[in-house]
Amino acid sequence: MSRQLITFQLGDQVLGIDIMEIREIRAWSPATPLPNVPAHVRGVVNLRGVVLPVLDLRSRLGWGVTDPSARHVIIVVRMGEQLQGIIVDAVNDIVTVSTEDMQPVPEMGVAEASRFLDGMATIDQRMILILALDRLVEQVPLSDAA
Secondary structure: OEEEEEEEEEOOEEEEEEHHHEEEEEEOOOOEOOOOOOOOEEEEEEEOOEEEEEEEHHHHOOOOOOOOOOOOEEEEEEEOOEEEEEEEOEEEEEEEEEHHHEEOOOOOOOOOHHHHEEEEEEEOOEEEEEEOHHHOOOOOOHHHOO
């Protein structure tokens, strides 16, 4: 069996999300900040009348903070029962990964980022880190934060 992934950039890192979890890819638009939310929650944007929380994926993974510009994009995904956006540097392409080509994330002790990964795969000499979207979300709903 195989999975299709949308790959994208966060700095020099290539990450992937299962294509079935993606609802749309949109250009960056500034987010309205919310009080008392985790630092990786940049705020919310209006997506055709729906309030969409936007996460800074770089911050969530512990890789610094994104300074968004017009070149950044928001990938809209379903996390649990809610649509959410994640800020990435650029979207690359669609790749197909067979289950035989997927590798587990090596044990790294208390490494923060590894708990957000579903696995890794090498395609065309590139290491792709496969995100586990369900593990990115805090258990506290944003409606409780405001």
